[in-house]
Amino acid sequence: MRYCLYILIFAVVSSCSHSGQLHVITFNSGSSIISDTINTWENRLPIIQQYFKNQNPDIIGMQQVNFKRLRSLSTILPAYSYIVSQDIDEADEDQLNPIFYKTDKFRILAKSRFYISGEGIITQKDLVTCNQIHLITWSKLESIESGHIFFIFNVHFCKDNDDEDIISSALFLKRVRELAGNAPVIVTGSFHMNEASRTYRIIRSNWDRFLSIENSSELAKSGKNQKYPSYNAYGEEGMAAMSDYIFVNSYFDVRRSETHRIKKQNVYISDYYPVSVNLKFLFNRRMRQGNITELPWRNQ
Template identity: 30%
Template sequence: MLGKTLLILSLLTLCCSISAVAQSNTMRVATYNIRYDNVNDTLNAWAKRLPVMADQIKFHDFDIFGTQEVLAHQLKGLAEALPAYGYIGVGRDDGKEKGEYAAVFYDKNKYALQKQGHFWLSETPEKPSKGWDAAIPRVCTWGQFRDKETGYSFYFFNVHFDHIGEQARKESVTLVLQRIKQIAGNAPVVLAGDFNFSQKDEKYTTLSTSGTLKDAYQLAAVRYAPRGTFNGFEADRKTDERIDHIWLSPDFKVIRYGILTDTYGDGKFPSDHFPVVADVTYTVKR
């Protein structure tokens, strides 16, 4: 009887030891092309969309998310409407405030910013520039973040690939993969953004077979993807093409993936892209 009791105690001690060594945690990541403030968008003006978008982000409780097409005044508006979030990023035209940002927002209560940086998607990535056959300058924003509770550290890269240049999109895939290796090394990585190519494109295959990253959609145990990610402010647009993606290094597992098709008013959308969200888990070794 004593031997059996000792065996049970030993097993309990082992289980507690394993629990102390490895702990699973969840993080909600997202990507959101918010649509730049276009004066011609009278029915979908930014002033109307901003409060809805801010409420949507708060309701869905994003922990960290990438944004695209953000002009300086839109960045200021989002920051004021989302006081719990910090952000990083620069204007793509001058590396300061001119042009669209690919800003990364993060919950300041949960994460501490450790490092940050940016580079342009071009042959001269260290300075504001237009690459290859791109129509306009494109920038990647990255940050290293630490979970304040667990100490877990990871990198978040956020991009907006060119909408015209086929070569630019192809070269941007290569450049981003190279920079991820240079900047993050073997650390956990999230890559989010508007890639302007869908899951049917060869560049998608290049990324998904790189050995570095996998699409959260493919990894998810549960998916909600009733339509593609671009809506053009058109309620009846029919497409299954996902051009906004969340890519993850093998450090993460995906519980749920969703394309959020929320509307407001009489069927309006907060943006001409739907936000993409993924609940991911990671293990902290102690």
């Protein structure tokens, strides 16, 4: 009888220890280069499938996904559903920014997307292309297991204009605050910025002890290749750069962070390596240290 009681207690403790945990990946599905006959989507797709099978993430924020890729990704990820906005159409090229999530683990409470340019926030695309705007898909999710409610924002910063990126970053943070309020927030994305850039400093600025977002790789208790450039340019010499990040606010404990250098023979998983984090919801929020800065969107 006592042995059975021990087994029951162990099972309850084990279940509780895993409750409220999330495994999140950000993955840019990659550029298509006409002259590259090796790293085609068809050659890379089996590598992508095996990678996600091995990782078994709860949530995937993807960038540079068109309808062709979305259909093939949904086929190789049968345990997942995806979130895209209702304003998409077949003419969209590499602009879907889907959020894949495990169907049996989460309920969707809200979803949409918006666009940011140097001039402001756009709720409808209005005939603009990726090199003119930044794309953000977002959703409010509820964990079926633990009941936690949180927001995820999946970002593709497409432009390459430092001055406008700074404005866009401030507008993005403002919109996150408007939508998520005081809730837990996860941000996945391809930002095309390094940690020395002004854009990066704005995004992770310490404007609130609990609600401002931080780079999960800086918070992780363990990790691998955390400072390794996620953009690999399919091995083109001298082109590697930092690009892909996962940010979280103070509702999360970051257990592990990794940049996955996936390559099979001469075929890369993408010209962007995926980045993953293991998170756990905190019962008591973690207070951010350091000086408080001015709200980055005050003048926007």
